[in-house]
Amino acid sequence: MTDIAKLIENTIRADVRAVGGYHVPDSVGYVKLDAMENPYQLPDDLRTQLGARLADAALNRYPVPSYRTLKDAICAKLGIPAGYDVLLGNGSDELITILATTIARQERDGSKRAVVMAPVPAFVMFSRSAQFAGADFVGVPIKPDFSLDLPAMLAAIDEHKPSLVFLAYPNNPTGNLYDAADMEAIINALGESGVVVVDEAYQPFAKVSFMDRLPQHPNLVVMRTLSKLGLAGIRLGYMTAAAPLLAEFEKVRPPYNVNILTQVAAEFALEHLDVLDRQAELLNVERTRLAAELAGLPGVEVFPSAANFIALRVPDAERACKLLHGEKVLIKNLSKMHTLLANCIRVTVSTPQENDQFLTALKASL
Numbered sequence: 001m002t003d004i005a006k007l008i009e010n011t012i013r014a015d016v017r018a019v020g021g022y023h024v025p026d027s028v029g030y031v032k033l034d035a036m037e038n039p040y041q042l043p044d045d046l047r048t049q050l051g052a053r054l055a056d057a058a059l060n061r062y063p064v065p066s067y068r069t070l071k072d073a074i075c076a077k078l079g080i081p082a083g084y085d086v087l088l089g090n091g092s093d094e095l096i097t098i099l100a101t102t103i104a105r106q107e108r109d110g111s112k113r114a115v116v117m118a119p120v121p122a123f124v125m126f127s128r129s130a131q132f133a134g135a136d137f138v139g140v141p142i143k144p145d146f147s148l149d150l151p152a153m154l155a156a157i158d159e160h161k162p163s164l165v166f167l168a169y170p171n172n173p174t175g176n177l178y179d180a181a182d183m184e185a186i187i188n189a190l191g192e193s194g195v196v197v198v199d200e201a202y203q204p205f206a207k208v209s210f211m212d213r214l215p216q217h218p219n220l221v222v223m224r225t226l227s228k229l230g231l232a233g234i235r236l237g238y239m240t241a242a243a244p245l246l247a248e249f250e251k252v253r254p255p256y257n258v259n260i261l262t263q264v265a266a267e268f269a270l271e272h273l274d275v276l277d278r279q280a281e282l283l284n285v286e287r288t289r290l291a292a293e294l295a296g297l298p299g300v301e302v303f304p305s306a307a308n309f310i311a312l313r314v315p316d317a318e319r320a321c322k323l324l325h326g327e328k329v330l331i332k333n334l335s336k337m338h339t340l341l342a343n344c345i346r347v348t349v350s351t352p353q354e355n356d357q358f359l360t361a362l363k364a365s366l
Protein backbone atom coordinates (compact mmCIF):
# COMPACT_ATOMS: atom_id res chain seq x y z
CA MET A 1 0.00 0.00 0.00
CA THR A 2 1.22 3.48 -0.82
CA ASP A 3 2.05 5.43 2.33
CA ILE A 4 0.00 8.63 1.97
CA ALA A 5 2.24 10.60 4.35
CA LYS A 6 5.29 9.72 2.24
CA LEU A 7 3.40 10.55 -0.95
CA ILE A 8 2.57 14.00 0.44
CA GLU A 9 6.16 14.56 1.56
CA ASN A 10 7.51 13.52 -1.83
CA THR A 11 5.11 15.57 -3.91
CA ILE A 12 3.66 18.55 -2.05
CA ARG A 13 5.80 21.68 -1.71
CA ALA A 14 7.30 22.16 1.73
CA ASP A 15 5.97 25.73 2.02
CA VAL A 16 2.44 24.54 1.22
CA ARG A 17 2.69 21.71 3.75
CA ALA A 18 3.83 24.23 6.36
CA VAL A 19 0.86 26.62 6.16
CA GLY A 20 -2.68 26.20 7.44
CA GLY A 21 -5.67 26.60 5.12
CA TYR A 22 -7.63 29.82 4.64
CA HIS A 23 -9.85 29.35 7.67
CA VAL A 24 -13.48 30.46 7.53
CA PRO A 25 -15.47 29.65 10.69
CA ASP A 26 -18.79 27.84 10.48
CA SER A 27 -21.50 30.48 10.80
CA VAL A 28 -24.85 28.67 10.78
CA GLY A 29 -27.02 30.19 13.51
CA TYR A 30 -24.67 33.16 14.07
CA VAL A 31 -25.01 36.88 13.43
CA LYS A 32 -22.30 36.94 10.80
CA LEU A 33 -20.25 40.12 11.08
CA ASP A 34 -16.83 38.73 10.15
CA ALA A 35 -16.76 38.76 6.34
CA MET A 36 -17.91 42.19 5.13
CA GLU A 37 -21.05 40.88 3.45
CA ASN A 38 -24.05 43.02 2.62
CA PRO A 39 -26.83 41.81 4.99
CA TYR A 40 -29.58 42.65 2.48
CA GLN A 41 -30.83 40.32 -0.26
CA LEU A 42 -32.28 41.63 -3.50
CA PRO A 43 -36.01 42.48 -3.04
CA ASP A 44 -38.44 39.57 -3.60
CA ASP A 45 -39.78 40.78 -6.97
CA LEU A 46 -36.27 41.07 -8.38
CA ARG A 47 -35.35 37.63 -7.07
CA THR A 48 -38.36 36.15 -8.88
CA GLN A 49 -37.29 37.86 -12.10
CA LEU A 50 -33.71 36.68 -11.61
CA GLY A 51 -34.96 33.11 -11.13
CA ALA A 52 -36.61 33.22 -14.56
CA ARG A 53 -33.42 34.55 -16.15
CA LEU A 54 -31.34 31.83 -14.54
CA ALA A 55 -33.83 29.18 -15.72
CA ASP A 56 -33.18 30.30 -19.29
CA ALA A 57 -29.38 30.06 -19.02
CA ALA A 58 -27.86 27.47 -21.36
CA LEU A 59 -26.26 25.23 -18.77
CA ASN A 60 -25.37 22.70 -21.46
CA ARG A 61 -23.01 25.20 -23.11
CA TYR A 62 -19.76 26.75 -22.00
CA PRO A 63 -20.09 30.48 -21.35
CA VAL A 64 -19.44 32.76 -24.34
CA PRO A 65 -15.66 33.04 -24.02
CA SER A 66 -15.40 36.80 -24.53
CA TYR A 67 -18.01 37.54 -21.79
CA ARG A 68 -18.74 40.58 -23.96
CA THR A 69 -22.25 41.38 -22.69
CA LEU A 70 -21.19 41.25 -19.03
CA LYS A 71 -18.01 43.20 -19.70
CA ASP A 72 -19.97 45.87 -21.58
CA ALA A 73 -22.43 46.15 -18.69
CA ILE A 74 -19.57 46.55 -16.21
CA CYS A 75 -17.85 49.16 -18.38
CA ALA A 76 -21.08 51.11 -18.85
CA LYS A 77 -22.32 50.97 -15.24
CA LEU A 78 -19.32 50.82 -12.97
CA GLY A 79 -17.16 53.76 -13.89
CA ILE A 80 -14.59 52.14 -16.22
CA PRO A 81 -12.97 54.95 -18.26
CA ALA A 82 -13.70 55.09 -22.00
CA GLY A 83 -11.31 52.94 -23.99
CA TYR A 84 -10.55 50.56 -21.10
CA ASP A 85 -11.69 46.94 -20.99
CA VAL A 86 -12.00 44.61 -18.00
CA LEU A 87 -10.73 41.16 -17.11
CA LEU A 88 -13.15 39.03 -15.07
CA GLY A 89 -12.35 36.73 -12.19
CA ASN A 90 -14.06 34.21 -9.95
CA GLY A 91 -14.05 36.86 -7.22
CA SER A 92 -11.16 39.29 -6.96
CA ASP A 93 -9.42 36.49 -5.06
CA GLU A 94 -8.84 34.81 -8.41
CA LEU A 95 -7.63 38.06 -9.95
CA ILE A 96 -5.05 38.41 -7.18
CA THR A 97 -3.87 34.89 -7.98
CA ILE A 98 -3.72 35.67 -11.71
CA LEU A 99 -1.72 38.85 -11.03
CA ALA A 100 0.77 37.05 -8.80
CA THR A 101 1.11 34.09 -11.18
CA THR A 102 1.73 36.36 -14.16
CA ILE A 103 4.61 38.25 -12.53
CA ALA A 104 6.16 35.42 -10.51
CA ARG A 105 9.33 33.90 -11.84
CA GLN A 106 11.87 31.83 -10.00
CA GLU A 107 14.86 33.77 -11.24
CA ARG A 108 15.17 37.50 -11.50
CA ASP A 109 18.44 38.98 -12.78
CA GLY A 110 19.74 35.44 -12.59
CA SER A 111 19.58 35.40 -8.79
CA LYS A 112 16.42 36.49 -6.99
CA ARG A 113 12.75 35.58 -7.16
CA ALA A 114 10.16 38.18 -8.17
CA VAL A 115 8.84 40.27 -5.29
CA VAL A 116 5.23 41.14 -4.43
CA MET A 117 4.89 44.00 -1.94
CA ALA A 118 2.09 45.53 0.11
CA PRO A 119 1.77 47.76 3.14
CA VAL A 120 0.85 45.53 6.11
CA PRO A 121 -1.42 44.63 7.74
CA ALA A 122 -3.22 43.93 4.47
CA PHE A 123 -5.69 41.52 2.93
CA VAL A 124 -4.17 38.09 3.52
CA MET A 125 -4.59 36.87 -0.08
CA PHE A 126 -1.90 39.32 -1.27
CA SER A 127 0.83 37.40 0.56
CA ARG A 128 -0.70 33.94 0.17
CA SER A 129 -1.12 34.28 -3.60
CA ALA A 130 2.44 35.58 -3.93
CA GLN A 131 3.78 32.66 -1.95
CA PHE A 132 1.82 30.02 -3.83
CA ALA A 133 2.81 31.58 -7.15
CA GLY A 134 6.47 31.22 -6.14
CA ALA A 135 7.21 34.90 -5.55
CA ASP A 136 8.61 36.50 -2.40
CA PHE A 137 6.26 38.70 -0.39
CA VAL A 138 7.58 41.82 1.33
CA GLY A 139 5.21 43.56 3.76
CA VAL A 140 5.99 47.14 4.77
CA PRO A 141 4.38 48.13 8.09
CA ILE A 142 1.98 51.08 8.02
CA LYS A 143 2.11 53.67 10.84
CA PRO A 144 0.31 53.21 14.17
CA ASP A 145 -2.46 55.53 12.90
CA PHE A 146 -2.77 53.13 9.90
CA SER A 147 -1.53 55.70 7.36
CA LEU A 148 1.08 54.72 4.77
CA ASP A 149 4.72 55.03 5.80
CA LEU A 150 5.76 56.56 2.49
CA PRO A 151 9.53 56.84 3.19
CA ALA A 152 9.54 53.17 4.30
CA MET A 153 7.58 52.13 1.19
CA LEU A 154 9.92 54.03 -1.13
CA ALA A 155 13.00 52.59 0.61
CA ALA A 156 11.57 49.06 0.36
CA ILE A 157 10.78 49.58 -3.34
CA ASP A 158 14.37 50.72 -3.88
CA GLU A 159 15.76 47.73 -1.99
CA HIS A 160 13.48 44.90 -3.20
CA LYS A 161 12.46 46.12 -6.65
CA PRO A 162 8.95 44.60 -6.53
CA SER A 163 7.25 43.58 -9.77
CA LEU A 164 3.83 43.96 -8.14
CA VAL A 165 2.56 46.21 -5.34
CA PHE A 166 -0.94 45.88 -3.85
CA LEU A 167 -2.59 48.94 -2.28
CA ALA A 168 -6.09 48.33 -0.94
CA TYR A 169 -8.15 51.53 -1.07
CA PRO A 170 -9.73 51.46 1.55
CA ASN A 171 -7.46 48.99 3.31
CA ASN A 172 -8.69 45.73 4.84
CA PRO A 173 -8.53 45.11 7.83
CA THR A 174 -8.01 48.71 8.98
CA GLY A 175 -10.81 50.36 6.97
CA ASN A 176 -8.99 53.63 6.22
CA LEU A 177 -8.16 55.27 2.91
CA TYR A 178 -4.46 55.84 2.31
CA ASP A 179 -3.44 59.33 1.23
CA ALA A 180 -3.93 59.48 -2.55
CA ALA A 181 -0.77 61.60 -3.06
CA ASP A 182 1.28 58.94 -1.20
CA MET A 183 -0.17 56.24 -3.44
CA GLU A 184 0.58 58.32 -6.51
CA ALA A 185 4.20 58.68 -5.32
CA ILE A 186 4.45 54.88 -5.09
CA ILE A 187 2.98 54.42 -8.58
CA ASN A 188 5.47 56.97 -9.93
CA ALA A 189 8.41 55.45 -8.07
CA LEU A 190 7.72 52.07 -9.68
CA GLY A 191 7.16 53.38 -13.22
CA GLU A 192 8.34 50.79 -15.72
CA SER A 193 9.74 48.45 -13.08
CA GLY A 194 6.54 47.45 -11.33
CA VAL A 195 2.75 47.18 -11.55
CA VAL A 196 0.62 48.79 -8.84
CA VAL A 197 -2.77 47.22 -8.14
CA VAL A 198 -5.21 49.54 -6.41
CA ASP A 199 -7.71 47.12 -4.85
CA GLU A 200 -11.03 48.96 -4.60
CA ALA A 201 -13.08 46.12 -3.09
CA TYR A 202 -14.81 48.62 -0.78
CA GLN A 203 -15.35 51.37 -3.36
CA PRO A 204 -19.18 51.09 -3.17
CA PHE A 205 -18.87 52.53 0.36
CA ALA A 206 -15.79 54.75 -0.03
CA LYS A 207 -17.02 56.30 -3.31
CA VAL A 208 -13.47 57.41 -4.21
CA SER A 209 -11.41 55.72 -6.91
CA PHE A 210 -8.17 55.66 -8.88
CA MET A 211 -10.04 54.79 -12.11
CA ASP A 212 -9.68 58.28 -13.53
CA ARG A 213 -5.91 58.18 -13.00
CA LEU A 214 -5.45 55.17 -15.29
CA PRO A 215 -4.55 57.23 -18.38
CA GLN A 216 -1.63 58.90 -16.52
CA HIS A 217 -0.19 55.61 -15.25
CA PRO A 218 0.44 52.70 -17.64
CA ASN A 219 1.63 50.64 -14.63
CA LEU A 220 -1.70 51.03 -12.76
CA VAL A 221 -4.30 48.25 -12.40
CA VAL A 222 -7.62 49.00 -10.69
CA MET A 223 -9.43 45.99 -9.24
CA ARG A 224 -12.98 45.73 -7.90
CA THR A 225 -15.57 43.15 -6.93
CA LEU A 226 -19.34 42.76 -6.78
CA SER A 227 -18.98 40.92 -3.45
CA LYS A 228 -19.29 43.82 -1.03
CA LEU A 229 -22.06 45.45 -3.04
CA GLY A 230 -24.30 42.50 -2.18
CA LEU A 231 -23.31 39.67 -4.51
CA ALA A 232 -20.64 37.83 -2.52
CA GLY A 233 -22.31 34.51 -3.36
CA ILE A 234 -21.91 34.79 -7.12
CA ARG A 235 -18.13 35.44 -6.97
CA LEU A 236 -17.38 38.10 -9.55
CA GLY A 237 -14.33 40.35 -9.55
CA TYR A 238 -13.03 42.56 -12.34
CA MET A 239 -9.96 44.62 -13.07
CA THR A 240 -8.88 47.14 -15.64
CA ALA A 241 -5.56 48.46 -16.94
CA ALA A 242 -3.98 49.70 -20.15
CA ALA A 243 -4.89 47.26 -22.95
CA PRO A 244 -1.41 45.77 -23.60
CA LEU A 245 -0.89 45.07 -19.89
CA LEU A 246 -4.39 43.64 -19.42
CA ALA A 247 -3.77 41.34 -22.40
CA GLU A 248 -0.81 39.73 -20.60
CA PHE A 249 -2.88 38.98 -17.50
CA GLU A 250 -5.68 37.69 -19.75
CA LYS A 251 -3.34 34.93 -21.01
CA VAL A 252 -3.07 33.51 -17.49
CA ARG A 253 -6.82 33.61 -16.76
CA PRO A 254 -8.26 30.08 -16.90
CA PRO A 255 -10.78 29.68 -19.73
CA TYR A 256 -14.45 29.93 -18.69
CA ASN A 257 -13.42 30.98 -15.17
CA VAL A 258 -16.71 32.85 -14.70
CA ASN A 259 -19.63 30.43 -14.85
CA ILE A 260 -22.82 31.15 -16.73
CA LEU A 261 -25.01 31.47 -13.60
CA THR A 262 -22.67 34.13 -12.28
CA GLN A 263 -22.68 35.87 -15.63
CA VAL A 264 -26.49 35.95 -15.82
CA ALA A 265 -26.89 37.01 -12.18
CA ALA A 266 -24.28 39.77 -12.54
CA GLU A 267 -25.89 41.12 -15.72
CA PHE A 268 -29.25 41.13 -13.99
CA ALA A 269 -27.90 42.83 -10.87
CA LEU A 270 -26.21 45.54 -12.94
CA GLU A 271 -29.59 46.35 -14.50
CA HIS A 272 -30.74 47.06 -10.93
CA LEU A 273 -27.62 48.75 -9.63
CA ASP A 274 -29.73 51.49 -8.06
CA VAL A 275 -31.13 48.94 -5.58
CA LEU A 276 -27.64 47.83 -4.55
CA ASP A 277 -26.42 51.44 -4.34
CA ARG A 278 -29.28 52.30 -1.99
CA GLN A 279 -28.35 49.35 0.23
CA ALA A 280 -24.74 50.64 0.33
CA GLU A 281 -26.04 54.09 1.34
CA LEU A 282 -28.06 52.55 4.18
CA LEU A 283 -24.95 50.72 5.37
CA ASN A 284 -22.94 53.94 5.27
CA VAL A 285 -25.54 55.63 7.49
CA GLU A 286 -25.31 52.68 9.88
CA ARG A 287 -21.49 52.87 9.80
CA THR A 288 -21.68 56.46 11.06
CA ARG A 289 -24.08 55.50 13.82
CA LEU A 290 -22.15 52.39 14.87
CA ALA A 291 -18.83 54.27 14.95
CA ALA A 292 -20.35 57.01 17.12
CA GLU A 293 -21.86 54.47 19.55
CA LEU A 294 -18.58 52.56 19.75
CA ALA A 295 -16.60 55.75 20.36
CA GLY A 296 -18.74 56.39 23.43
CA LEU A 297 -17.80 53.08 25.08
CA PRO A 298 -15.17 53.07 27.85
CA GLY A 299 -11.73 51.82 26.78
CA VAL A 300 -12.71 51.50 23.11
CA GLU A 301 -10.69 53.18 20.34
CA VAL A 302 -12.49 53.41 16.99
CA PHE A 303 -10.51 53.80 13.77
CA PRO A 304 -11.94 55.85 10.89
CA SER A 305 -13.47 53.68 8.15
CA ALA A 306 -14.51 54.34 4.56
CA ALA A 307 -15.57 50.70 4.10
CA ASN A 308 -18.50 48.53 5.25
CA PHE A 309 -16.64 47.47 8.38
CA ILE A 310 -15.03 49.12 11.39
CA ALA A 311 -11.74 48.30 13.11
CA LEU A 312 -11.61 49.06 16.82
CA ARG A 313 -9.32 48.47 19.78
CA VAL A 314 -10.81 47.03 22.95
CA PRO A 315 -9.18 46.34 26.33
CA ASP A 316 -9.05 42.56 25.71
CA ALA A 317 -9.83 41.35 22.17
CA GLU A 318 -9.56 37.65 23.02
CA ARG A 319 -12.11 37.98 25.80
CA ALA A 320 -14.44 40.18 23.73
CA CYS A 321 -14.44 37.74 20.78
CA LYS A 322 -15.05 34.77 23.07
CA LEU A 323 -17.98 36.44 24.83
CA LEU A 324 -19.44 37.68 21.55
CA HIS A 325 -19.13 34.16 20.15
CA GLY A 326 -21.07 32.93 23.18
CA GLU A 327 -23.79 35.44 22.25
CA LYS A 328 -23.76 34.02 18.70
CA VAL A 329 -22.11 37.09 17.18
CA LEU A 330 -19.17 36.40 14.83
CA ILE A 331 -16.53 39.10 14.41
CA LYS A 332 -12.84 38.98 13.51
CA ASN A 333 -10.06 39.13 16.08
CA LEU A 334 -7.22 41.02 14.38
CA SER A 335 -4.77 40.74 17.29
CA LYS A 336 -2.67 37.93 15.83
CA MET A 337 -2.42 39.46 12.36
CA HIS A 338 0.14 42.13 13.20
CA THR A 339 1.64 43.86 16.24
CA LEU A 340 0.02 47.11 15.10
CA LEU A 341 -3.35 45.44 15.66
CA ALA A 342 -2.88 44.39 19.29
CA ASN A 343 -6.34 44.00 20.88
CA CYS A 344 -8.07 45.10 17.67
CA ILE A 345 -11.24 43.56 16.29
CA ARG A 346 -13.11 44.09 13.03
CA VAL A 347 -16.86 44.17 12.68
CA THR A 348 -18.93 44.28 9.49
CA VAL A 349 -21.56 47.01 9.37
CA SER A 350 -24.93 45.27 9.08
CA THR A 351 -28.64 45.97 9.61
CA PRO A 352 -29.58 48.28 12.52
CA GLN A 353 -30.86 45.23 14.40
CA GLU A 354 -27.67 43.16 13.94
CA ASN A 355 -25.49 46.15 14.77
CA ASP A 356 -27.46 46.57 18.00
CA GLN A 357 -26.99 42.90 18.82
CA PHE A 358 -23.26 43.39 18.39
CA LEU A 359 -23.25 46.59 20.47
CA THR A 360 -25.18 44.98 23.30
CA ALA A 361 -22.89 41.94 23.38
CA LEU A 362 -19.76 44.07 23.14
CA LYS A 363 -20.90 46.36 26.00
CA ALA A 364 -21.50 43.31 28.18
CA SER A 365 -17.97 42.05 27.39
CA LEU A 366 -16.17 45.25 28.40
Ligand code: PMP
Nearest residue numbers: 091092093123168172201225227
Ligand atom coordinates in the same frame (compact mmCIF):
# COMPACT_ATOMS: atom_id res chain seq x y z
N1 PMP B 1 -9.67 42.59 -1.72
C1 PMP B 1 -9.91 42.97 -0.47
C2 PMP B 1 -9.20 44.16 0.08
C3 PMP B 1 -10.80 42.24 0.33
O1 PMP B 1 -11.01 42.60 1.60
C4 PMP B 1 -11.46 41.11 -0.22
C5 PMP B 1 -12.46 40.27 0.55
N2 PMP B 1 -12.34 40.18 1.86
C6 PMP B 1 -11.16 40.75 -1.53
C7 PMP B 1 -10.27 41.52 -2.26
C8 PMP B 1 -11.75 39.52 -2.17
O2 PMP B 1 -13.03 39.72 -2.57
P1 PMP B 1 -13.80 38.72 -3.56
O3 PMP B 1 -12.89 37.56 -3.84
O4 PMP B 1 -15.03 38.34 -2.84
O5 PMP B 1 -14.07 39.52 -4.79
